[in-house]
Amino acid sequence: MAGFAALSFLGQCQVWVKNRLVQTVNLRIKTLMAKNLIDDGPLPEDASKPLSFMTNDLKLLETNGITSELTILQELLTLIFAIAAAIYFDWLTTLVFVVGALLPMAVSGLTQKPIDRRSKAWSAANGQYTGSLKDLLSGLDTIRSYHANTVAKARLNQSSTAMENGLRRMNNLIGSADVWMSFLSLTVGLLVPFGFGIVRILSGVITIAGFIGIVQLSNSITNPLLIIMDGVNKWNTTRQIQAKLRTAKDTSSDKRSEQPLGTLQTLTLNNITLSRGGKALLQNFNLTIKAGSKILLKAPSGFGKTTLLYALQGQLPMQGSYQINGIDAGQLPPRQQLDLFSLIKQQPFLFNDTLRFNLTLGGDYSQDELEEAARRAHLDTLVAEKGWDYQCGENGANLSGGQIQRVEIARAFLVKRPVILADEATSALDDKLSDAIHDELFASGKTVIEVAHHISPEWQAKFDQVIDLTQAA
Incomplete structure:
Protein backbone atom coordinates (compact mmCIF):
# COMPACT_ATOMS: atom_id res chain seq x y z
CA MET A 1 0.00 0.00 0.00
CA ALA A 2 2.83 2.36 0.80
CA GLN A 23 0.95 26.19 -20.04
CA THR A 24 4.44 27.73 -19.94
CA VAL A 25 5.26 26.72 -23.51
CA ASN A 26 1.85 27.88 -24.79
CA LEU A 27 2.28 31.28 -23.17
CA ARG A 28 5.80 31.65 -24.57
CA ILE A 29 4.60 30.83 -28.08
CA LYS A 30 1.55 33.11 -27.87
CA THR A 31 3.69 35.94 -26.45
CA LEU A 32 6.23 35.54 -29.26
CA MET A 33 3.56 35.43 -31.97
CA ALA A 34 1.66 38.37 -30.42
CA LYS A 35 4.87 40.42 -30.48
CA ASN A 36 5.53 39.46 -34.09
CA LEU A 37 1.92 40.20 -35.08
CA ILE A 38 1.63 43.53 -33.26
CA ASP A 39 5.20 44.90 -33.30
CA ASP A 40 7.10 43.40 -36.21
CA GLY A 41 4.83 41.83 -38.79
CA PRO A 42 3.41 43.74 -41.78
CA LEU A 43 -0.20 44.89 -41.77
CA PRO A 44 -2.20 41.80 -42.83
CA GLU A 45 -4.08 41.98 -46.11
CA ASP A 46 -6.44 39.24 -44.89
CA ALA A 47 -7.12 39.28 -41.14
CA SER A 48 -8.54 35.73 -41.23
CA LYS A 49 -5.08 34.19 -41.81
CA PRO A 50 -3.38 35.44 -38.61
CA LEU A 51 -6.66 34.82 -36.75
CA SER A 52 -6.69 31.19 -37.89
CA PHE A 53 -3.00 30.77 -37.01
CA MET A 54 -3.37 32.25 -33.52
CA THR A 55 -6.35 30.01 -32.72
CA ASN A 56 -6.58 26.80 -34.74
CA ASP A 57 -2.94 26.29 -35.70
CA LEU A 58 -1.54 27.01 -32.24
CA LYS A 59 -4.12 24.65 -30.72
CA LEU A 60 -2.99 21.93 -33.13
CA LEU A 61 0.60 22.67 -32.10
CA GLU A 62 -0.37 22.07 -28.46
CA THR A 63 -2.19 18.77 -29.05
CA ASN A 64 0.05 17.28 -31.75
CA GLY A 65 3.29 19.07 -30.97
CA ILE A 66 3.94 19.87 -27.32
CA THR A 67 1.90 16.96 -25.92
CA SER A 68 3.49 14.54 -28.40
CA GLU A 69 6.98 15.66 -27.37
CA LEU A 70 6.19 15.00 -23.71
CA THR A 71 4.69 11.61 -24.56
CA ILE A 72 7.76 10.67 -26.63
CA LEU A 73 10.05 11.64 -23.73
CA GLN A 74 8.03 9.61 -21.22
CA GLU A 75 7.90 6.49 -23.42
CA LEU A 76 11.59 6.79 -24.27
CA LEU A 77 12.48 6.60 -20.58
CA THR A 78 10.25 3.52 -20.19
CA LEU A 79 11.94 1.95 -23.23
CA ILE A 80 15.46 2.52 -21.89
CA PHE A 81 14.71 0.96 -18.49
CA ALA A 82 12.90 -2.00 -20.11
CA ILE A 83 15.81 -2.76 -22.46
CA ALA A 84 18.32 -2.54 -19.60
CA ALA A 85 16.30 -5.03 -17.52
CA ALA A 86 15.82 -7.44 -20.46
CA ILE A 87 19.57 -7.49 -21.21
CA TYR A 88 20.07 -8.80 -17.68
CA PHE A 89 18.26 -12.03 -18.70
CA ASP A 90 19.77 -12.50 -22.21
CA TRP A 91 21.23 -9.79 -24.40
CA LEU A 92 20.88 -11.62 -27.74
CA THR A 93 17.18 -12.43 -27.33
CA THR A 94 16.63 -8.85 -26.16
CA LEU A 95 18.42 -7.59 -29.29
CA VAL A 96 16.06 -9.60 -31.53
CA PHE A 97 13.05 -8.13 -29.72
CA VAL A 98 14.44 -4.60 -30.08
CA VAL A 99 15.26 -5.00 -33.81
CA GLY A 100 11.82 -6.48 -34.42
CA ALA A 101 10.24 -3.53 -32.65
CA LEU A 102 12.34 -0.98 -34.58
CA LEU A 103 11.40 -2.19 -38.07
CA PRO A 104 7.90 -0.60 -37.97
CA MET A 105 9.64 2.77 -37.87
CA ALA A 106 10.25 2.31 -41.60
CA VAL A 107 6.53 2.88 -42.12
CA SER A 108 6.79 6.13 -40.19
CA GLY A 109 9.64 7.28 -42.43
CA LEU A 110 7.68 6.46 -45.61
CA THR A 111 4.59 8.36 -44.47
CA GLN A 112 6.38 11.45 -43.12
CA LYS A 113 6.31 13.55 -46.33
CA PRO A 114 2.72 12.64 -47.33
CA ILE A 115 1.55 13.54 -43.81
CA ASP A 116 3.41 16.84 -44.17
CA ARG A 117 1.61 17.64 -47.45
CA ARG A 118 -1.82 16.77 -46.08
CA SER A 119 -1.18 18.79 -42.95
CA LYS A 120 -0.34 21.81 -45.11
CA ALA A 121 -3.50 21.31 -47.20
CA TRP A 122 -5.64 21.05 -44.06
CA SER A 123 -4.10 24.22 -42.61
CA ALA A 124 -4.91 26.15 -45.82
CA ALA A 125 -8.50 24.85 -45.87
CA ASN A 126 -8.85 25.72 -42.19
CA GLY A 127 -7.75 29.30 -42.90
CA GLN A 128 -10.29 29.61 -45.72
CA TYR A 129 -13.06 28.33 -43.44
CA THR A 130 -12.17 30.83 -40.72
CA GLY A 131 -12.15 33.65 -43.28
CA SER A 132 -15.57 32.60 -44.64
CA LEU A 133 -17.04 32.47 -41.14
CA LYS A 134 -15.58 35.90 -40.28
CA ASP A 135 -17.02 37.44 -43.46
CA LEU A 136 -20.43 35.88 -42.85
CA LEU A 137 -20.64 37.16 -39.28
CA SER A 138 -19.58 40.67 -40.27
CA GLY A 139 -22.22 40.76 -43.01
CA LEU A 140 -25.02 38.96 -41.19
CA ASP A 141 -27.28 42.01 -41.29
CA THR A 142 -26.92 42.32 -45.07
CA ILE A 143 -27.47 38.57 -45.57
CA ARG A 144 -30.72 38.65 -43.62
CA SER A 145 -31.93 41.88 -45.20
CA TYR A 146 -31.63 40.50 -48.73
CA ARG A 155 -20.89 28.85 -49.06
CA LEU A 156 -20.04 28.25 -45.41
CA ASN A 157 -20.89 24.55 -45.74
CA GLN A 158 -18.67 24.36 -48.82
CA SER A 159 -15.65 25.77 -46.98
CA SER A 160 -16.34 23.66 -43.86
CA THR A 161 -16.62 20.53 -46.04
CA ALA A 162 -13.26 21.31 -47.64
CA MET A 163 -11.72 21.79 -44.18
CA GLU A 164 -13.18 18.55 -42.81
CA ASN A 165 -12.15 16.63 -45.94
CA GLY A 166 -8.59 17.85 -45.46
CA LEU A 167 -8.66 16.81 -41.80
CA ARG A 168 -10.11 13.40 -42.72
CA ARG A 169 -7.43 12.75 -45.33
CA MET A 170 -4.69 13.72 -42.90
CA ASN A 171 -6.12 11.53 -40.12
CA ASN A 172 -6.67 8.64 -42.56
CA LEU A 173 -3.00 8.67 -43.49
CA ILE A 174 -1.91 8.85 -39.86
CA GLY A 175 -4.33 6.04 -38.94
CA SER A 176 -3.19 3.83 -41.85
CA ALA A 177 0.42 4.29 -40.81
CA ASP A 178 -0.52 3.24 -37.28
CA VAL A 179 -2.34 0.13 -38.56
CA TRP A 180 0.61 -1.12 -40.61
CA MET A 181 3.05 -0.34 -37.85
CA SER A 182 0.91 -2.48 -35.55
CA PHE A 183 0.95 -5.33 -38.11
CA LEU A 184 4.74 -5.25 -38.35
CA SER A 185 5.00 -5.06 -34.57
CA LEU A 186 2.85 -8.17 -34.11
CA THR A 187 4.73 -10.20 -36.73
CA VAL A 188 8.33 -9.06 -36.94
CA GLY A 189 8.26 -7.55 -33.46
CA LEU A 190 6.49 -10.41 -31.64
CA LEU A 191 6.25 -13.75 -33.50
CA VAL A 192 9.85 -13.79 -34.78
CA PRO A 193 11.42 -12.91 -31.40
CA PHE A 194 9.19 -15.55 -29.71
CA GLY A 195 10.46 -18.21 -32.10
CA PHE A 196 14.06 -17.13 -31.52
CA GLY A 197 13.53 -17.25 -27.75
CA ILE A 198 12.15 -20.81 -27.92
CA VAL A 199 15.24 -21.90 -29.88
CA ASN A 223 4.34 -0.49 -26.83
CA PRO A 224 6.56 2.54 -26.09
CA LEU A 225 8.05 2.28 -29.60
CA LEU A 226 4.56 2.24 -31.13
CA ILE A 227 3.51 5.21 -29.01
CA ILE A 228 6.73 7.04 -29.89
CA MET A 229 6.17 6.49 -33.62
CA ASP A 230 2.55 7.62 -33.31
CA GLY A 231 3.80 10.70 -31.47
CA VAL A 232 6.36 11.38 -34.23
CA ASN A 233 3.62 11.17 -36.88
CA LYS A 234 1.44 13.60 -34.95
CA TRP A 235 4.40 15.90 -34.37
CA ASN A 236 5.06 15.95 -38.12
CA THR A 237 1.61 17.50 -38.69
CA THR A 238 2.88 20.63 -36.93
CA ARG A 239 6.08 21.16 -38.94
CA GLN A 240 4.58 23.96 -41.04
CA ILE A 241 3.41 25.72 -37.87
CA GLN A 242 6.83 25.35 -36.27
CA ALA A 243 8.43 26.82 -39.39
CA LYS A 244 6.33 29.96 -38.89
CA LEU A 245 7.42 30.13 -35.26
CA ARG A 246 11.07 29.98 -36.26
CA THR A 247 10.62 32.98 -38.55
CA ALA A 248 9.06 35.00 -35.73
CA LYS A 249 12.31 35.68 -33.89
CA ASP A 250 12.22 37.62 -30.66
CA THR A 251 14.33 40.62 -31.60
CA SER A 252 15.73 43.03 -29.06
CA SER A 253 14.43 46.60 -28.98
CA ASP A 254 16.18 49.17 -31.15
CA LYS A 255 17.88 51.66 -28.83
CA ARG A 256 17.77 54.31 -31.54
CA SER A 257 13.99 54.49 -31.06
CA GLU A 258 14.58 56.17 -27.73
CA GLN A 259 16.21 59.13 -29.49
CA PRO A 260 13.80 61.70 -30.97
CA LEU A 261 14.15 62.38 -34.69
CA GLY A 262 14.09 66.12 -34.14
CA THR A 263 11.98 68.83 -35.75
CA LEU A 264 10.22 67.68 -38.89
CA GLN A 265 11.35 69.58 -41.98
CA THR A 266 10.33 67.66 -45.08
CA LEU A 267 8.85 64.39 -46.32
CA THR A 268 10.03 63.55 -49.83
CA LEU A 269 8.78 60.80 -52.13
CA LEU A 282 0.69 54.14 -57.65
CA GLN A 283 3.62 54.23 -60.03
CA ASN A 284 6.44 56.78 -60.28
CA PHE A 285 4.68 59.02 -57.77
CA ASN A 286 6.50 62.14 -56.54
CA LEU A 287 5.59 64.41 -53.64
CA THR A 288 7.39 66.86 -51.37
CA ILE A 289 5.72 67.90 -48.12
CA LYS A 290 7.10 70.74 -46.04
CA ALA A 291 6.48 71.02 -42.31
CA GLY A 292 3.20 72.76 -41.49
CA SER A 293 1.73 72.39 -44.99
CA LYS A 294 -1.79 71.11 -45.63
CA ILE A 295 -2.06 68.45 -48.35
CA LEU A 296 -5.28 67.01 -49.81
CA LEU A 297 -5.11 63.72 -51.73
CA LYS A 298 -8.14 62.95 -53.89
CA ALA A 299 -9.04 59.72 -55.68
CA PRO A 300 -11.92 57.25 -56.01
CA SER A 301 -12.36 54.40 -53.54
CA GLY A 302 -9.81 51.60 -53.90
CA PHE A 303 -7.18 53.79 -55.52
CA GLY A 304 -4.66 53.43 -52.70
CA LYS A 305 -5.15 56.59 -50.64
CA THR A 306 -5.26 54.74 -47.32
CA THR A 307 -2.40 52.47 -48.40
CA LEU A 308 -0.26 55.56 -49.07
CA LEU A 309 -0.89 56.84 -45.54
CA TYR A 310 0.21 53.51 -44.05
CA ALA A 311 3.30 53.53 -46.26
CA LEU A 312 4.24 57.01 -45.01
CA GLN A 313 4.17 55.56 -41.48
CA GLY A 314 6.41 52.70 -42.57
CA GLN A 315 3.70 50.12 -41.93
CA LEU A 316 3.62 49.02 -45.59
CA PRO A 317 6.53 48.68 -48.02
CA MET A 318 6.96 50.85 -51.09
CA GLN A 319 9.51 50.95 -53.87
CA GLY A 320 11.40 54.12 -54.63
CA SER A 321 12.97 56.84 -52.50
CA TYR A 322 11.21 57.98 -49.33
CA GLN A 323 13.15 60.45 -47.19
CA ILE A 324 12.38 62.15 -43.89
CA ASN A 325 14.48 65.28 -43.30
CA GLY A 326 16.78 64.03 -46.05
CA ILE A 327 17.30 60.65 -44.32
CA ASP A 328 16.23 57.41 -46.00
CA ALA A 329 13.14 56.29 -44.08
CA GLY A 330 14.24 52.66 -44.34
CA GLN A 331 17.28 53.49 -42.18
CA LEU A 332 15.13 54.84 -39.33
CA PRO A 333 13.88 52.64 -36.49
CA PRO A 334 10.19 51.78 -37.08
CA ARG A 335 9.14 53.28 -33.73
CA GLN A 336 10.94 56.55 -34.50
CA GLN A 337 9.17 56.81 -37.86
CA LEU A 338 5.74 56.01 -36.39
CA ASP A 339 6.17 58.69 -33.72
CA LEU A 340 5.99 61.37 -36.41
CA PHE A 341 2.38 60.62 -37.28
CA SER A 342 -1.10 60.74 -35.73
CA LEU A 343 -3.64 58.64 -37.63
CA ILE A 344 -7.36 59.39 -37.97
CA LYS A 345 -8.94 56.36 -39.63
CA GLN A 346 -12.16 56.25 -41.58
CA GLN A 347 -13.14 53.19 -39.55
CA PRO A 348 -11.79 53.97 -36.06
CA PHE A 349 -10.63 51.31 -33.65
CA LEU A 350 -11.92 51.34 -30.07
CA PHE A 351 -11.21 49.04 -27.16
CA ASN A 352 -14.07 47.69 -25.08
CA ASP A 353 -13.11 50.13 -22.33
CA THR A 354 -13.72 53.65 -21.05
CA LEU A 355 -13.65 56.91 -22.95
CA ARG A 356 -10.53 57.87 -21.02
CA PHE A 357 -8.66 54.71 -22.00
CA ASN A 358 -9.69 54.99 -25.64
CA LEU A 359 -8.17 58.46 -25.82
CA THR A 360 -4.97 57.72 -23.90
CA SER A 366 -2.81 65.13 -17.60
CA GLN A 367 -6.49 65.87 -17.10
CA ASP A 368 -6.02 69.26 -18.75
CA GLU A 369 -4.58 67.62 -21.87
CA LEU A 370 -7.55 65.25 -22.00
CA GLU A 371 -10.04 68.07 -21.64
CA GLU A 372 -8.34 70.12 -24.35
CA ALA A 373 -8.28 67.21 -26.83
CA ALA A 374 -11.97 66.46 -26.16
CA ARG A 375 -12.87 70.12 -26.68
CA ARG A 376 -10.98 70.39 -29.95
CA ALA A 377 -12.67 67.23 -31.23
CA HIS A 378 -16.08 68.51 -30.01
CA LEU A 379 -16.33 65.48 -27.75
CA ASP A 380 -16.72 67.57 -24.60
CA THR A 381 -20.54 67.38 -24.63
CA LEU A 382 -20.42 63.58 -24.52
CA VAL A 383 -17.83 63.65 -21.72
CA ALA A 384 -19.95 66.09 -19.71
CA GLU A 385 -23.00 63.87 -20.12
CA LYS A 386 -21.44 60.40 -19.68
CA GLY A 387 -18.16 61.02 -17.86
CA TRP A 388 -14.65 59.85 -18.64
CA ASP A 389 -15.36 56.37 -17.22
CA TYR A 390 -18.23 55.70 -19.62
CA GLN A 391 -17.86 52.28 -21.26
CA CYS A 392 -17.63 52.53 -25.04
CA GLY A 393 -18.57 48.88 -25.59
CA GLU A 394 -17.14 46.42 -28.10
CA ASN A 395 -16.12 48.31 -31.26
CA GLY A 396 -17.80 51.41 -29.76
CA ALA A 397 -21.23 49.76 -29.61
CA ASN A 398 -22.42 52.28 -26.99
CA LEU A 399 -21.50 55.28 -29.17
CA SER A 400 -22.84 56.69 -32.42
CA GLY A 401 -20.75 56.69 -35.59
CA GLY A 402 -20.00 60.40 -35.23
CA GLN A 403 -18.98 59.99 -31.58
CA ILE A 404 -16.65 57.13 -32.48
CA GLN A 405 -14.99 59.25 -35.14
CA ARG A 406 -14.57 62.14 -32.74
CA VAL A 407 -12.89 59.82 -30.22
CA GLU A 408 -10.41 58.98 -32.96
CA ILE A 409 -9.90 62.67 -33.75
CA ALA A 410 -9.43 63.55 -30.06
CA ARG A 411 -6.83 60.80 -29.79
CA ALA A 412 -4.87 62.37 -32.65
CA PHE A 413 -5.01 65.82 -31.01
CA LEU A 414 -3.93 64.36 -27.67
CA VAL A 415 -0.63 62.82 -28.82
CA LYS A 416 0.50 66.07 -30.51
CA ARG A 417 2.65 64.55 -33.22
CA PRO A 418 4.12 66.64 -36.07
CA VAL A 419 1.99 65.10 -38.85
CA ILE A 420 -1.73 64.31 -38.79
CA LEU A 421 -2.83 61.68 -41.32
CA ALA A 422 -6.58 62.05 -41.86
CA ASP A 423 -8.34 59.27 -43.76
CA GLU A 424 -11.90 60.47 -44.52
CA ALA A 425 -11.62 62.01 -41.06
CA THR A 426 -15.06 63.67 -40.99
CA SER A 427 -17.09 61.28 -43.16
CA ALA A 428 -19.43 60.39 -40.26
CA LEU A 429 -20.00 64.03 -39.23
CA ASP A 430 -22.48 66.62 -40.47
CA ASP A 431 -21.24 69.65 -42.43
CA LYS A 432 -21.18 71.94 -39.40
CA LEU A 433 -19.08 69.56 -37.29
CA SER A 434 -16.88 68.73 -40.28
CA ASP A 435 -16.09 72.41 -40.78
CA ALA A 436 -15.37 72.85 -37.06
CA ILE A 437 -12.97 69.86 -37.03
CA HIS A 438 -11.18 71.16 -40.13
CA ASP A 439 -10.79 74.52 -38.42
CA GLU A 440 -9.06 72.76 -35.52
CA LEU A 441 -6.86 70.72 -37.86
CA PHE A 442 -5.73 73.80 -39.77
CA ALA A 443 -5.22 75.85 -36.58
CA SER A 444 -3.05 73.14 -34.99
CA GLY A 445 0.08 74.25 -36.82
CA LYS A 446 0.75 70.59 -37.66
CA THR A 447 1.38 69.11 -41.06
CA VAL A 448 -1.96 67.71 -42.27
CA ILE A 449 -2.23 65.07 -45.00
CA GLU A 450 -5.87 64.32 -45.69
CA VAL A 451 -7.43 61.88 -48.14
CA ALA A 452 -11.05 62.26 -49.17
CA HIS A 453 -13.56 61.29 -51.85
CA HIS A 454 -15.55 64.49 -51.68
CA ILE A 455 -14.74 67.80 -50.05
CA SER A 456 -16.31 71.20 -50.64
CA PRO A 457 -14.61 73.64 -53.02
CA GLU A 458 -14.37 76.14 -50.15
CA TRP A 459 -12.21 73.78 -48.13
CA GLN A 460 -10.21 72.60 -51.13
CA ALA A 461 -9.12 76.18 -51.66
CA LYS A 462 -7.63 76.30 -48.15
CA PHE A 463 -5.17 73.43 -48.75
CA ASP A 464 -1.62 74.23 -49.84
CA GLN A 465 -1.68 71.36 -52.34
CA VAL A 466 -4.57 69.40 -53.82
CA ILE A 467 -3.33 66.27 -55.59
CA ASP A 468 -5.55 64.10 -57.77
CA LEU A 469 -3.97 60.62 -57.52
CA THR A 470 -5.78 59.46 -60.66
CA GLN A 471 -3.64 61.92 -62.61
CA ALA A 472 -0.49 61.33 -60.60
CA ALA A 473 -0.55 57.55 -61.02
Missing part, protein backbone atom coordinates in the same frame (compact mmCIF):
# COMPACT_ATOMS: atom_id res chain seq x y z
CA GLY A 3 4.44 1.60 -2.56
CA PHE A 4 1.19 2.19 -4.45
CA ALA A 5 0.65 5.42 -2.52
CA ALA A 6 4.16 6.60 -3.43
CA LEU A 7 3.60 5.78 -7.12
CA SER A 8 0.26 7.59 -7.07
CA PHE A 9 1.89 10.66 -5.55
CA LEU A 10 4.57 10.60 -8.25
CA GLY A 11 1.83 10.25 -10.87
CA GLN A 12 0.04 13.27 -9.44
CA CYS A 13 3.29 15.27 -9.52
CA GLN A 14 3.76 14.23 -13.15
CA VAL A 15 0.27 15.57 -14.01
CA TRP A 16 1.03 18.90 -12.32
CA VAL A 17 4.45 19.26 -13.97
CA LYS A 18 3.14 18.28 -17.42
CA ASN A 19 0.23 20.73 -17.30
CA ARG A 20 2.47 23.51 -15.99
CA LEU A 21 4.98 22.82 -18.75
CA VAL A 22 2.26 22.90 -21.45
CA HIS A 147 -32.68 36.90 -47.83
CA ALA A 148 -29.32 35.50 -48.84
CA ASN A 149 -29.42 32.97 -45.98
CA THR A 150 -29.41 29.93 -48.26
CA VAL A 151 -26.46 31.17 -50.31
CA ALA A 152 -24.51 32.10 -47.17
CA LYS A 153 -25.11 28.71 -45.57
CA ALA A 154 -24.16 26.92 -48.78
CA ARG A 200 17.41 -20.31 -27.18
CA ILE A 201 15.51 -22.24 -24.49
CA LEU A 202 15.85 -25.58 -26.37
CA SER A 203 19.56 -24.84 -26.78
CA GLY A 204 19.88 -24.40 -23.02
CA VAL A 205 21.19 -20.81 -23.29
CA ILE A 206 18.41 -19.30 -21.21
CA THR A 207 15.81 -20.67 -18.83
CA ILE A 208 12.06 -20.55 -19.33
CA ALA A 209 11.86 -18.12 -16.41
CA GLY A 210 14.42 -15.82 -18.04
CA PHE A 211 12.55 -15.92 -21.36
CA ILE A 212 9.26 -15.13 -19.61
CA GLY A 213 10.98 -12.15 -17.99
CA ILE A 214 12.09 -10.89 -21.43
CA VAL A 215 8.58 -11.46 -22.86
CA GLN A 216 7.03 -9.50 -20.04
CA LEU A 217 9.49 -6.68 -20.61
CA SER A 218 8.93 -6.81 -24.39
CA ASN A 219 5.58 -5.13 -23.88
CA SER A 220 7.49 -2.22 -22.33
CA ILE A 221 9.70 -2.20 -25.45
CA THR A 222 7.13 -2.66 -28.25
CA ASN A 270 10.58 60.19 -55.44
CA ASN A 271 9.48 57.65 -58.07
CA ILE A 272 7.36 55.77 -55.55
CA THR A 273 5.63 52.56 -56.64
CA LEU A 274 2.97 51.25 -54.29
CA SER A 275 1.07 47.98 -54.52
CA ARG A 276 -1.27 46.02 -52.30
CA GLY A 277 -2.48 42.46 -52.67
CA GLY A 278 -0.62 42.10 -55.95
CA LYS A 279 -2.41 45.14 -57.41
CA ALA A 280 -0.36 48.17 -58.50
CA LEU A 281 -1.84 51.36 -56.99
CA LEU A 361 -4.54 54.04 -24.96
CA GLY A 362 -2.69 53.57 -21.69
CA GLY A 363 -0.48 56.65 -22.15
CA ASP A 364 0.25 59.13 -19.37
CA TYR A 365 -1.58 62.43 -19.96
